[in-house]
Amino acid sequence: xxxxxxxxxxxxxxxxxxxxxxxxxxxxxxxxxxxxxxxxxxxxxxxxxxxxxxxxxxxxxxxxxxxxxxxxxxxxxxxxxxxxxxxxxxxxxxxxxxxxxxxxxxxxxxxxxxxxxxxxxxxxxxxxxxxxxxxxxxxxxxxxxxxxxxxxxxxxxxxxxxxxxxxxxxxxxxxxxxxxxxxxxxxxxxxxxxxxxxxxxxxxxxxxxxxxxxxxxxxxxxxxxxxxxxxxxxxxxxxxxxxxxxxxxxxxxxxxxxxxxxxxxxxxxxxxxxxxxxxxxxxxxxxxxxxxxxxxxxxxxxxxxxxxxxxxxxxxxxxxxxxxxx
Amino acid sequence: xxxxxxxxxxxxxxxxxxxxxxxxxxxxxxxxxxxxxxxxxxxxxxxxxxxxxxxxxxxxxxxxxxxxxxxxxxxxxxxxxxxxxxxxxxxxxxxxxxxxxxxxxxxxxxxxxxxxxxxxxxxxxxxxxxxxxxxxxxxxxxxxxxxxxxxxxxxxxxxxxxxxxxxxxxxxxxxxxxxxxxxxxxxxxxxxxxxxxxxxxxxxxxxxxxxxxxxxxxxxxxxxxxxxxxxxxxxxxxxxxxxxxxxxxxxxxxxxxxxxxxxxxxxxxxxxxxxxxxxxxxxxxxxxxxxxxxxxxxxxxxxxxxxxxxxxxxxxxxxxxxxxxx
Numbered sequence: 001x002x003x004x005x006x007x008x009x010x011x012x013x014x015x016x017x018x019x020x021x022x023x024x025x026x027x028x029x030x031x032x033x034x035x036x037x038x039x040x041x042x043x044x045x046x047x048x049x050x051x052x053x054x055x056x057x058x059x060x061x062x063x064x065x066x067x068x069x070x071x072x073x074x075x076x077x078x079x080x081x082x083x084x085x086x087x088x089x090x091x092x093x094x095x096x097x098x099x100x101x102x103x104x105x106x107x108x109x110x111x112x113x114x115x116x117x118x119x120x121x122x123x124x125x126x127x128x129x130x131x132x133x134x135x136x137x138x139x140x141x142x143x144x145x146x147x148x149x150x151x152x153x154x155x156x157x158x159x160x161x162x163x164x165x166x167x168x169x170x171x172x173x174x175x176x177x178x179x180x181x182x183x184x185x186x187x188x189x190x191x192x193x194x195x196x197x198x199x200x201x202x203x204x205x206x207x208x209x210x211x212x213x214x215x216x217x218x219x220x221x222x223x224x225x226x227x228x229x230x231x232x233x234x235x236x237x238x239x240x241x242x243x244x245x246x247x248x249x250x251x252x253x254x255x256x257x258x259x260x261x262x263x264x265x266x267x268x269x270x271x272x273x274x275x276x277x278x279x280x281x282x283x284x285x286x287x288x289x290x291x292x293x294x295x296x297x298x299x300x301x302x303x304x305x306x307x308x309x310x311x312x313x314x315x316x317x318x319x320x321x322x323x324x325x326x
Numbered sequence: 327x328x329x330x331x332x333x334x335x336x337x338x339x340x341x342x343x344x345x346x347x348x349x350x351x352x353x354x355x356x357x358x359x360x361x362x363x364x365x366x367x368x369x370x371x372x373x374x375x376x377x378x379x380x381x382x383x384x385x386x387x388x389x390x391x392x393x394x395x396x397x398x399x400x401x402x403x404x405x406x407x408x409x410x411x412x413x414x415x416x417x418x419x420x421x422x423x424x425x426x427x428x429x430x431x432x433x434x435x436x437x438x439x440x441x442x443x444x445x446x447x448x449x450x451x452x453x454x455x456x457x458x459x460x461x462x463x464x465x466x467x468x469x470x471x472x473x474x475x476x477x478x479x480x481x482x483x484x485x486x487x488x489x490x491x492x493x494x495x496x497x498x499x500x501x502x503x504x505x506x507x508x509x510x511x512x513x514x515x516x517x518x519x520x521x522x523x524x525x526x527x528x529x530x531x532x533x534x535x536x537x538x539x540x541x542x543x544x545x546x547x548x549x550x551x552x553x554x555x556x557x558x559x560x561x562x563x564x565x566x567x568x569x570x571x572x573x574x575x576x577x578x579x580x581x582x583x584x585x586x587x588x589x590x591x592x593x594x595x596x597x598x599x600x601x602x603x604x605x606x607x608x609x610x611x612x613x614x615x616x617x618x619x620x621x622x623x624x625x626x627x628x629x630x631x632x633x634x635x636x637x638x639x640x641x642x643x644x645x646x647x648x649x650x651x652x
Contacts, residue, residue, distance in 0.1 A: 030356035032378065036446075052358065056601050120362075275382050275634040277603050308601040312642055 186244025
């Protein structure tokens with residue numbers, strides 16, 4: 001989708017422009033520091049709560065920026081994407097607020113909650129078999145019918161939009177030494193790295209052990225062709241994008257991994273200290289900071305809490321199992 | 327406790343002083359407006375999220391102000407209170423941060439979560455039989471031993487501290503037409519009424535149908551002597567205080583009531599739209615606004631979301647039953 005060259009990577013100016021462009025639509029999410037969480041992690045942790053963003057995830061930033069760019073360029077028409085998760089809902093709302101419709105290709109086994117979210121925000125769902133080929137074919141049909149494709153992460157406007165979360169975080173908290181975000185397709189981490197580069201902040205990314213394709217790609221020097229994700233962090237199962245990988249390779253200090261059990265414990269810790277129910281993907285950053293006192297101990301750390309779209313019942317089922325198996 | 331005259335009621339200057347006094351300790355909680363919630367309620371709703379306050383409730387504001395006043399006055403020593411809920415945990419943390427210990431009289435049937443919270447924040451618990459007499463006797467013993475009593479709501483410093491939430495809300499959102507808060511003992515609503523009086527904002531209070539002692543007291547013209555609360559909103563079972571009742575009678579536009587089933591539905595709505603798990607007491611304001619379009623329809627309404635201290639398992643049990651019986 002968005003077949004531009006891989007050179008098409010945003011810079012800090014693009015992120016500032018994105019911030020101005022989406023300001024009226026995107027929620028200025030809170031940054032929360034909690035002494036109980038600090039105590040548990042052994043550092044000063046500033047959580048940028050994108051779980052409280054509209055549509056429940058940072059994805060609304062990138063989607064809003066991509067839609068606003070279409071309007072600026074005078075490009076009319078509906079948009080299309082594939083997503084089994086938060087990008088679909090985010091694009092649906094961003095499109096609707098601009099008088100467009102988002103068509104979202106979703107695997108037929110997507111969760112009920114995620115299907116409902118896309119519908120609720122006015123998106124049109126096109127179900128497909130749960131394979132990459134089926135998904136690509138269905139999306140191609142929509143594009144052939146004239147819809148504008150918006151890739152969930154391998155897209156310069158999406159990356160610039162996601163970078164606005166880190167920009168706000170820095171504007172709210174002076175002198176952060178480190179920033180950490182999860183890595184799925186790499187939209188959030190690449191935007192974050194670009195947004196914070198000028199400030200000399202060390203950027204860390206986190207993947208679940210069962211979806212560590214970015215780490216494998218870094219070790220290999222090129223994006224792995226395919227992998228079979230196996231993790232409870234459903235938002236982090238995607239394979240890293242071209243633009244995203246390039247930014248990560250050049251600008252991210254280190255990619256860390258965490259186990260599913262560590263993620264479960266971090267979800268419980270986040271509830272206990274922050275009173276926030278967060279999805280497994282979000283909890284990876286807390287788990288990683290906890291795992292690595294040699295990196296984060298005593299530091300002033302910014303963390304992007306990426307999303308909160310988890311059914312409370314599922315949250316309970318996951319964390320209960322965690323406390324049993326920990 | 328704090329046996330001063332009933333005339334000892336704070337004014338707006340006291341609330342501004344409280345704000346300056348507690349600023350470094352209290353979290354500036356976010357104000358969230360959500361288009362989905364607005365749609366469901368038919369108004370513009372600005373939620374001041376005190377569920378994200380330290381200790382998970384607005385109570386930390388009043389407790390911090392009361393402790394800071396002791397320090398200003400040069401009064402050394404430990405503090406004592408009775409609370410089966412959020413005030414105990416809040417006072418424990420506020421005292422600990424000031425190098426004091428809080429002694430909290432709690433009924434022996436208090437919830438495990440609330441007992442743990444008081445302990446976690448360094449409070450010393452004194453269990454008593456679950457009756458008013460036992461509670462008063464136990465507290466008297468502590469005061470006789472030299473401890474300084476801090477009443478949960480019928481106390482000028484507590485009221486002034488609770489009023490800072492509404493002050494921040496107004497500072498964040500210009501031109502609110504109405505503000506609504508729950509009523510338990512009346513600390514929050516009285517502080518809110520005093521804080522917002524100069525702005526010409528209409529203040530509404532909400533009680534559960536099963537704990538509508540304030541409404542009964544208003545109708546009677548004097549505080550009811552006793553009543554037996556029966557509601558899931560465990561934070562709102564207290565009987566209204568003297569100072570609090572006086573402020574409510576003079577400055578609150580109207581006291582509304584909501585049923586437990588309406589509270590359950592509002593808890594679900596808050597999760598669905600705001601991605602916040604809130605305790606039943608907090609959900610009363612959402613339920614009341616939903617019930618009364620003739621009062622709130624089309625208005626710009628501020629609501630204090632008072633606390634988030636509910637076990638996710640209990641949240642699920644309450645809201646599940648709600649969706650069945652609604």
